[in-house]
Amino acid sequence: MVNARDVLSGKAVSVRIEGGRIAHVGAPDTLPTAPEARRIDAQGRVLAPGFCESHLHLFQGGVTLDQLNLLEVQSEEQLARALSAYRKGREGEPLLGAWSANYEVLGPGTRPDRHALDRMVPDQPFLMLAVDLHTAFANTAALRLAGLMDHVPALERAEVVIGPDGLPTGELREDGAMQLVGRFAATGGRDGLAMAGDEPATPPDAAARARDMKTLRRALDACAAQGITTAVNMDGNLYQADLLREMARADALPIRVSAALRIAPSHGPERVAEMIAAARSAPVGKLSFGRIKMFLDGVFDTWTAFRTDDYPGRPGFRSNPLFRREAFIDICRQADAAGLQIQTHCVGDAAVRLALDGYEAARNANGARDARHRIEHIDMLHPDDRPRLAALGVIASMQPVHPPGSSGLPLEPTVSIMGRARWGDTFPWAALAREGTTIAFGTDWPTAPLSPFNAIHAALSRQPWAPDVPDQRLPFADVIRAYTEGGAKALHAEADRGRIAAGMAADLVLLEGDPRKLRDSATACRAALTICAGEIVHEAFPPS
Incomplete structure (x- = not known):
């Protein structure tokens, strides 16, 4: 790769990759020639180490790619319009899902309850996840599907909020309460189980496993498209670890994944x-x-x-x-x-x-x-x-x-x-x-984009x-380091990742736009090319 600019110094830099590692870094005129290699002319674009996303939830993030994103919704009217459009063609889903709802999504000074949601979705079970993933709001149909309108079980470290009338308000706090409804989703609630560290009650069949691996792959492809070359996954049950292991053995992980195992009280x-x-x-x-x-x-x-x-x-x-x-x-x-x-x-x-x-x-x-x-x-x-x-x-x-x-x-x-x-x-x-x-x-995706x-x-x-x-x-340089060197150091990988230097793993992202202008706009730049372990896993500009 020639004619790039280093993200921190701004200096012109060229990089040669061999065997998944950075073999040479220097000025453009010092790059060794190799006729058999692909030559990428960066045309002055900015080159950075691949981003290390230090906190995200891959399975649930992948699930939300098919759900309604409510982050920018700020009133009951906006929510009603968004739901009306989203429901078209999804009327048969067992549990309609939305995510990233602010606690005042219905307007300043409000808090969602089942009655407000019933006005928008009166008959189809609907579950809306709060932006922090620690609370969900269900309509009456969803509560009835879960049997909660008849009986609320005793829960530890979770709560089905009860109103003055002695019935659930629709607010479900923490995993133990959210799973009571979430298990009726098309995923069987397996995304939530991974976050809780518990296992599916019944081992998923081959078709379910294939769907779940497809969900994980979509999440990883979304990471690659953002210039992320290492994903630090915060979900952690044995089932998901087994899925990721099967994908890794099949070389089906486009980027690096560090997986945790969750221990619950x-x-x-x-x-x-x-x-x-x-x-x-x-x-x-x-x-x-x-x-x-x-x-x-x-x-x-x-x-x-x-x-x-x-x-x-x-x-x-x-x-x-x-x-x-x-x-x-x-x-x-x-x-x-x-x-x-x-x-x-x-x-x-x-x-x-x-x-x-x-x-x-x-x-x-x-x-x-x-x-x-x-x-x-x-x-x-x-x-x-x-x-x-x-x-x-x-x-x-x-x-x-x-x-x-x-x-x-x-x-x-x-x-x-x-x-x-x-x-x-x-x-x-x-x-x-x-x-x-x-x-x-990191971002804690899907609690945030x-x-x-x-x-x-x-x-x-x-x-x-x-x-x-x-x-x-x-400062700008420290923010970039927190997304690169800092993430690598957190994984004991700073000798291998997080910097553009000879001998390091070839985990790189070529940026379209000026990252220093991100101070003014979140859209000031994007990932034009993502390389992980020397392989191109995302490309958004014509090859040179």
């Missing part, structure tokens, strides 16, 4: 041991393992983020961790002793503190090593805990599309639920970077919520 000792053993599986082609995933809390919009202070207007209430403290710490010790990386969903600052306590206890029990345990999200961080991440070598896996006000998200109700006094402790990218913490960026360009725009254009709130933006 409901899992007993045998299941925990089984998931830890599965996470130690050897790599297969472009597929690797080596990680477990846990959730310590929920999200602010459902008051399930675990925090160190009281929620505004709710004296004495701080929510609770999903794991008992000692149970979480014990799993951390076991996983760390097995040489695994631990990654934990933490939105509230008390959840972050507990995760750090677990990682520190594992180090004390097993001895210090370069574990690079991760904390996912970190929506709120207590200042006292900020230096602990760097001291413990913890990776901050964060999503620039998550701060309210970014990527189409409204400020309310989230910023009020967080509380005005805590705004300065939220999404602290710059503060963590100053402490020396490695930051890895998959596009790294949209996420980079969100990172560069974020505005403080008030004049006295610190500006937590990172």
Whole structure:
């Protein structure tokens, strides 16, 4: 490849690829000639390392490619129009699905319920996932299909919200509640099971497995089209791991996939041991393992983020961790002793503190090593805990599309639920970077658009919520590194990926447009050519 410009330096650069690796990097006149090789004239386009999407949900993301995206819907009228158009030709689906709905999708100061949804979809079961995937809203037909209008089962760490009339409102909080309806979807709810870490009750037949692998492949192709060459998957059951392994053996993974195994609070000792053993599986082609995933809390919009202070207007209430403290710490010790990386969903600052306590206890029990345990999200961080991440070598896996006000998200109700006094402790990218913490960026797709360009725009254009709130933006070069080098380092792969240098894996993306203009527009550039392991997996401009 000749006549490209390096994404960070802007200098002209040419790259030669051999055997899936970068064999030479230099000025155009230093590129060795090779008549048998394909020569790509980049014509001044920008060349970057392939993006590492450090937090996404492949199976559910693939499922949503066929569902109604509600991210930009902001009123009941808009929702009604969108649903009317989407339903045409889908009247026979067992459960109509939509996703990425804001909590105030029906308008400011509102919250969806079954009655509002019934006005738009009165007879066909309909389930609408909230933007954070921690809540869903069902119409009456869907609740009736699941038997919830007659009986609501007792649930742990999940809730079917009940109204003053003693009947479900349609709001379903967390996986245990959402699965009660989601299992009636065409997928059988297997996408949700993967996120929860549980297995299908009945092993899927060959046709279902083929459909599920097709869904995963569509998700991976969507990643490649965005310049993503490594996808860090946050779903994690044995069924999905087996699907990915079968695809890897057949060389059907267009990009690299790092898969986690999910351990849930409901899992007993045998299941925990089984998931830890599965996470130690050897790599297969472009597929690797080596990680477990846990959730310590929920999200602010459902008051399930675990925090160190009281929620505004709710004296004495701080929510609770999903794991008992000692149970979480014990799993951390076991996983760390097995040489695994631990990654934990933490939105509230008390959840972050507990995760750090677990990682520190594992180090004390097993001895210090370069574990690079991760904390996912970190929506709120207590200042006292900020230096602990760097001291413990913890990776901050964060999503620039998550701060309210970014990527189409409204400020309310989230910023009020967080509380005005805590705004300065939220999404602290710059503060963590100053402490020396490695930051890895991603999108949490499908909670947000998959596009790294949209996420980079969100990172560069974020505005403080008030004049006295610190500006937590990172410079352009650091944002790019968080999507490349930072993601590679989070996977112990910085010696192989994340930079354009001789000897590195040939994971590259050629950009159409100027990435520095992403500060002003999320559409300022796109992926023109994506190369993973030396193979072109996406091409959007005529070959030269």
